[in-house]
Amino acid sequence: MPEALSGDPVLEFEGGALGFGQRTLWKNLDLTVRPGEFLAVLGPNGSGKTSLLKTILGQQRLDEGTLRFQGSPVRRGDRRIGYIPQQKLVAPGTPLRGRDLVTLGVNGHRFGPPITTKAERARVDALLEDVGATAYATQPVGSLSGGEQQRLRVGQALAGDPALLLCDEPLLSLDLQHQRGVSELIDRRRRDHNTAVVFVTHDVNPVLGMVDRILYLAGGQFRSGTPDEVLRSDVLSDLYGTSVDVIRSHGRVIVVGVPDDAAAHHHDDGEHHV
Amino acid sequence: MTAFDDLWARMFSFQNYGELLVLVQNSIIAAAVLGIVGGLIGVFVMQRDMAFAVHGISELSFAGAAGALLIGANVVTGSLVGSLIAAILIGLLGAKARDRNSIIGVLMPFGLGLGILFLALYPGRSANKFGLLTGQIISVDIPQLGLLIVISLIVLVALLLMWRPLTFDSLDTDVAAARGVPSRFIALGFMVLLGLTVAVSVQIIGSLLVLALLVTPAAAALRVSSSPVLVPVLAMVFGLVSAVGGILLALGGSLPISPYITTISFTIYLVCRLLSLRNRSGRR
Numbered sequence: 001m002p003e004a005l006s007g008d009p010v011l012e013f014e015g016g017a018l019g020f021g022q023r024t025l026w027k028n029l030d031l032t033v034r035p036g037e038f039l040a041v042l043g044p045n046g047s048g049k050t051s052l053l054k055t056i057l058g059q060q061r062l063d064e065g066t067l068r069f070q071g072s073p074v075r076r077g078d079r080r081i082g083y084i085p086q087q088k089l090v091a092p093g094t095p096l097r098g099r100d101l102v103t104l105g106v107n108g109h110r111f112g113p114p115i116t117t118k119a120e121r122a123r124v125d126a127l128l129e130d131v132g133a134t135a136y137a138t139q140p141v142g143s144l145s146g147g148e149q150q151r152l153r154v155g156q157a158l159a160g161d162p163a164l165l166l167c168d169e170p171l172l173s174l175d176l177q178h179q180r181g182v183s184e185l186i187d188r189r190r191r192d193h194n195t196a197v198v199f200v201t202h203d204v205n206p207v208l209g210m211v212d213r214i215l216y217l218a219g220g221q222f223r224s225g226t227p228d229e230v231l232r233s234d235v236l237s238d239l240y241g242t243s244v245d246v247i248r249s250h251g252r253v254i255v256v257g258v259p260d261d262a263a264a265h266h267h268d269d270g271e272h273h274v
Numbered sequence: 275m276t277a278f279d280d281l282w283a284r285m286f287s288f289q290n291y292g293e294l295l296v297l298v299q300n301s302i303i304a305a306a307v308l309g310i311v312g313g314l315i316g317v318f319v320m321q322r323d324m325a326f327a328v329h330g331i332s333e334l335s336f337a338g339a340a341g342a343l344l345i346g347a348n349v350v351t352g353s354l355v356g357s358l359i360a361a362i363l364i365g366l367l368g369a370k371a372r373d374r375n376s377i378i379g380v381l382m383p384f385g386l387g388l389g390i391l392f393l394a395l396y397p398g399r400s401a402n403k404f405g406l407l408t409g410q411i412i413s414v415d416i417p418q419l420g421l422l423i424v425i426s427l428i429v430l431v432a433l434l435l436m437w438r439p440l441t442f443d444s445l446d447t448d449v450a451a452a453r454g455v456p457s458r459f460i461a462l463g464f465m466v467l468l469g470l471t472v473a474v475s476v477q478i479i480g481s482l483l484v485l486a487l488l489v490t491p492a493a494a495a496l497r498v499s500s501s502p503v504l505v506p507v508l509a510m511v512f513g514l515v516s517a518v519g520g521i522l523l524a525l526g527g528s529l530p531i532s533p534y535i536t537t538i539s540f541t542i543y544l545v546c547r548l549l550s551l552r553n554r555s556g557r558r
Binding site: 057059076077078079081083085088090093094095096097100101104105107108109110111112113114140142143153156157160166 | 445455500
C-alpha cells in the first residue's frame with residue numbers, strides 16, 4: 001500500500017445519490033479518492049457499480065449531491081480520466097491492427113485529416129512498450145486473444161496520461177494469467193504515476209493485494225473502508241440485512257449467503273465471490 | 275445460333291463506341307465519384323453493421339424521387355429529401371442495433387409502397403418509373419449529374435474529416451465517448467452522409483441495387499485485408515471498377531446499366547472470398 005495517500009483529492013463525492021424511478025441505488029455517498037489510491041467497487045449485479053462509473057464519466061447525473069474531479073465538477077469526455085471497459089472481443093475482420101487501437105487513444109477524438117504525426121507514433125510506440133504489446137502491435141486486433149486485446153485497451157486508456165483510471169470489470173472472462181498481467185499493469189501505473197484507480201469488479205480476489213479501500217454497494221446502501229474493515233461477516237450481514245459469512249482461505253475471500261433478491265440478478269447458489 | 279448472336283449484340287456492342295463515350299462522359303465521371311465514395315462509406319457501413327439501414331434508406335429515397343417525379347419537381351432533390359428523412363429517423367430512433375432493425379423493417383415497406391403509389395399516379399413515360407428502381411444514369415441530365423458529383427465530393431471530404439472519431443465510435447462507442455468523442459453527433463452525422471450517398475446511388479444504380487455499391491465493395495475488401503489503410507483503398511478501387519466498368523460494358527448494348535455494375539461488384543466479391551479461403555488454408 002502506498003504510504004503517502006496525500007495530495008489534493010482526485011475524486012470527491014459529497015452526499016451523492018442516484019436511483020432509477022422508485023429504487024435508490026445509493027445515497028449520502030461521501031467518498032474521497034486521493035492520488036495513487038486503489039479503490040475497488042464491489043457489490044451484486046444491479047447495485048449501481050456501473051452507474052457509479054457513468055456518473056464519474058459525466059454520462060449520468062447525480063440525483064443529489066456533488067461530484068468533483070480534480071476540484072471541478074465532472075464533465076463528459078474529460079481526457080484526464082482513462083476508461084478501461086469490460087472486455088468485449090473485437091470482431092474478427094475489423095480493419096484495425098493492435099497499434100491502431102492505441103493510436104485511437106492518442107488522437108481518435110480529433111476531427112481533421114486522418115494523419116498520425118511522427119510524435120504521435122512515437123507516443124504510441126512508448127505506450128505499446130509500457131503494456132507489453134509491442135510483439136503483436138501489427139497484427140489485426142480481431143485475431144488477438146482476449147488478454148492481448150485488454151492489454152491494448154489499457155494502453156489506449158493511458159494515452160491521455162490520466163490522473164484517474166476507471167476500470168469496469170476489466171478482468172472479466174480473462175484466464176488467470178491474463179487477469180494477473182492486466183491487473184499488474186494497472187497497479188504499476190498508479191504506483192509509478194500516482195494515478196488513482198477506481199476498479200469495479202464482482203470478484204475482488206485477483207486485485208486483493210493491491211486494494212487500498214473498498215466501496216461495497218448493496219441494497220441501496222454502501223459500506224466503505226479498508227478490505228479488513230469491510231470484508232467482515234458482521235459488516236456485510238448488516239449491509240445485506242441478513243446473515244452473510246465472509247470466509248477467508250488461502251488468501252482468497254469468499255462471501256457466502258448473499259440473498260438472491262439483493263443480488264438482483266443471477267447468483268446461482270447463494271455463494272458469491274465478492 | 276442467331277438467337278445467341280442477337281442476345282450477345284444486345285448485351286455487348288462496341289459500334290460507334292468513341293462517339294457514345296463522349297456522349298456519356300459526364301455519367302462516367304458521376305459513376306466514378308460515386309464508386310469511390312460508396313466503397314469508402316461502405317467500410318463504415320460494415321463496421322457499424324448498417325447494411326440493412328442502407329436498404330431501408332434507399333426505399334424512402336425511392337419514394338421521395340417518385341414523389342418529385344409526380345409533382346414535376348427535381349428528382350434528385352426528391353430523392354435527397356426521402357433519404358435524409360429516413361437516415362435521420364433511423365439515426366434518432368435506432369441507437370441500438372435491435373431498435374434500428376425494427377424501425378428499418380417498418381419504414382422500408384412504407385417507403386416502397388408510397389413510391390409505387392406515386393409512380394402509379396404519374397402519367398409520364400414508364401421508362402422513368404422503372405429507372406428509379408433499377409437505375410437510369412444515362413437519362414439523368416447534365417445539371418443533375420453535376421449535383422450528384424458535388425454531393426459525392428461533399429460526402430468524401432466530410433468522411434475524411436471525421437475519419438478518426440468515426441472509426442473510434444464504430445469500434446467502441448462507450449470508450450470513444452469517455453475519450454471525448456461526441457458520439458451522438460458522430461452517429462447522426464454519419465447517417466446524414468449515408469443518406470446523401472444513398473440518394474446519389476439511387477439515381478445511378480437504382481434503389482433496389484444500392485447495396486451493390488455501398489456494401490459489396492467494402493465487404494470484398496474486408497475479405498482480403500484488415501489493414502486500416504488497404505481496406506478503404508481497395509474498397510474504393512472495387513467500387514470505382516464496378517461503377518465505371520459497368521457503364522463501359524453496357525454502353526453499346528440496349529440493356530440497363532445496373533446488371534453490369536452488380537455483376538462486376540459481385541464477381542469481385544467472389545474472387546476476394548476465394549482469395550481469403552486460400553490465404554487461410556495457406557496459413558494453417
